[in-house]
Amino acid sequence: MSKVFEVPLYPYRRSADQDAATPVRHPVVVVGAGPVGLALAIDLALQDVPVVVLDENDKVSWGSRAICFAKRPLEILDRLGCGDPMVDKGVVWNLGKVYFDERQVFGFNLLPEQGHKRPAFINLQQYYLEQFLVERVRQLQAEGKPVELRGGNKVLDVKQDAAGAELTVGTPEGPYQLEADWVVACDGAASPIRTLLGLDFTGRVFEDNFLIADVVMEAKFPTERWFWFDPPFNRGQSALLHKQPDNVWRIDFQLGWDIDRDAELKPENIDRRLRAMLGDEISYELEWSSIYTFQCRRMDRFREGRVVFAGDSAHQVSPFGARGANSGLQDTDNLAWKLKLILDGKSPVTFIDSYDLERVHGADENILNSSRSTDFITPKSEISRIFRDAVLDLSERYEATRPMVNSGRLSVPCTYDGSPLNGPDCDRMPQRTRPGSPMVDAPVPGGWLLDQLGSRFYLLTIDQDAPDRIKVEGVTAKRLALSLVDDADSYLAQRYLGEAGSAVYLVRPDQHVAARWDHFDETAVKMALLTAIGR
Template sequence: MQHDEDPIRYPYRRVADQDASHPVRHPVVVAGAGLVGLVTALDLAGRGVPVVVLDAGEGVSAGSRAMCFARRSLEILGRLGCAEAAVAAGIPWHAGRVHHGPDVICGVEHGPEAGQRRPAFLNLPQAQLEAILVARLRALADAGAPVSLRGANRIIAVGTHPDHVRLEVETPEGPYSLHADWLVACDGANSSVRRMMALGFPGRGYEDAFLIADVAMDSDAPAERMFWFDPPFNPGRSALLHRQPGNLWRIDLQIGADADAAAELAPDRVLPRLRAMLGGQARFTVESLAIYRFHCRRMERFVHGRVLFAGDAAHQVSPFGARGANSGIQDADNLGWKLAAVIAGAAPELLESYNWERGLAAEENIQAAARASDFITPRSDASRAFRDAVLTLAGRHPFAREMVNTGRMAEPCTYDDGPLNGPDAAGLPGRTRPGAAAVDVPCAGGWLLDRLPQGFALLAIDADAPEAGLPVLRLGSAGHGALAAAWTGAGGGVVALLRPDGHVAARWHTAAGTPTPGDIAAALATAGGTS
């Protein structure tokens, strides 16, 4: 894979497909080289699936985009070989403060730090994370992985067929055609693929506008999430401040439903707002500005024949709680192994579980984001009166602090009652039940997620696992309290079947008997593996 040394650029280059007499066919084409498209490509390439990424641009994203990544996303990036670089470049944090007027009314802990490998949250601008992903993709390609990234390749037509998708692609040297066994649309909230297929994107829009500013400023303020209701510098509205790497600060200012975007972006309107917030003595430089109005919406289905939708192309939420990019990364994590399995011969119906599981996650995120939006930007006098009463009480009474909603922070979805879930046993910790993501904990020889075999595997803790044709990770919990707390609870042994994405498919408590090879084969068949 030829490429420039510039880590943020992937300029147009002519490829052999453009000179072929007939459309060249590829196993997977990914539309869009944003976060979700790049993670999808890395996941598939790591499983040996040939993949071509087509992007209308020629470099990573610019401007104010996602910048807060949750622990689960970092665990996924760890499996793809990118987490260390991301954490080294970003700002970890786990706490926040909520202000009402000039006063702090509560502090918030967003996840325990002790005994954890990854931070609860990491602030890193989307462009920087995309550059890390591009560098990793290039490294895989240089090592022989079947993956390529084509800049200035805009999809202009999509034709769906029972066994393939035909794509018309525009380039600086004219159009060409190619075929894909599977197309993964990761081309954002304004998805061209979704539009060309005439698919709906129903949901709810919010009228209030927000000004986003990335500001360069020297400050010793802590790395925590700071949220204001009715601050003196933005009366009657809200504000949010996050520290980013390199002395950058992300500012979100609510500016009202009647805001005129062009007027609000003018220097004579922006600079007084920022000075009022940051203080008259602050010295800062505005790096980027944007106005946004947000939506909570989703496609009814994420699977349409041989076209699969992920990230903002499939669902969109308000930014409160950092649920957009994190959910998209988890879409890619869920889809990658399933699509690889289908390409290897598994039944295509396995992809319906992607539709079910990530549809459930989208509903959770939309509901959480909608509740936060209704609290932050009340849509009726009654809602505003309730919100203001909660804020007043929260300064004095702990019970009211639980009702303050500045955005419930992103958490991985547990696929309870999901179609791939097998049997469960009573008396085991709930956070490692079937459908949940495996909890990473210290164990003998390192960290659990690092030691898990690729693909379907058995995890046996204080237990013997039967021979079932699967790799087995055997661990003892003695001296490893976090391992016991997460997986075995009060005692006894546990055997768990884990999916290729690290979610638990089934588990057995050996106090009730060790699972038989037949038990494991049945659970494996349910989970989409081979028995």
């Protein structure tokens, strides 16, 4: 059994700020050292933005919690320098199966095409991700990057004005004050920062409960996602099985709404459910258990003055679909470069509103998909159940009904259609790489496309001449020149050219497409770059 979550990784140490005569001011203070807060801190530090992370805890989360990490967040973690340990430790999977009663009604492949560095998903306990992120922070500190992680530091109060915020921070040695140009609340679904500011969620709480059981056992199940509707071992409900590293298996049991939570969490009752599913012959050890209720909610806005919200503090979705931690990492991916430009004086303060607009769009997309999944998994009327069961029956024989089966629409990257940061488009190119969309990886000379696009603006040219750099208002787009002369049928051509013979892409620091053309036009590129930085 893994004991990673029992080891203090960032114990309390007195900081110089606690002895200062007046509150010390920092450009960015991140509240919360979970995956979202740590990822944001790493992203900022890599761009030389000084950042302090405050967390009342001193170790990684207890229990596996988030376990499914999708391709796009893995690509984000690659940019942050944490992708390899994630994939090396994680359980890679692309296949899923759906069962109705005891019958498999269909299977699916989440990454049916080749030419990608990362798989569709890996399964990895959240405490490992947090450990890798803390280790990356330590590595950056050793390199002299401006990042500090303070355990045992709990935010007690927040006051703000138009120029920044003042925090009162509690420690084992008493409280102190510090100031920040920007505060980013990554402090989870119960977000004390949100409460201190008198803010709340709006949305739906679904009348159902699920039991999570992380079980350590030797089992011969394949490395796939298995989901059951109305299985013999949990009649009238559903169940889910996932494999994690260290022979840990995540098992979810739907319980219904009117339950005794304390009774359901008793070891003997969990054992009864596990034995009904696994049989009496399997030996197992229960590592962690919890009960959760489906919630699909978000804040009305993700910015309140100089305080910005990211991850679970800003939005919540039901776990089926793996849209929680994955969307939180996409929040930080969107936010870090915008804070960098604002702090450097290259974008106006109002540029932060584009984070709110784009990530509210992402949250609404996740909430819509998660709500639909929940309605299908837990029908609330007899008519809904009859319809759901008919779809499952038909899906075994008729391919046309399979898209209607919804055991959790799994996380996909968000495209910011309609964003005010988007520039011109070329309709001769593939839809999947239109403005607002994340760049799609592809093999290129020397490795992989996304590995050559760091945390800055790039001008990707494919068989087009252009200057090595384009610069406006102090912001530079560096050229990445590629050619398809000898490989016209490559993945790069399929994903970026379409019917065009050549291409020019302006790429944002978060690896989303800002604009694209089938030829180079310096004036058009400069105008698109100005648009992308909120100018």
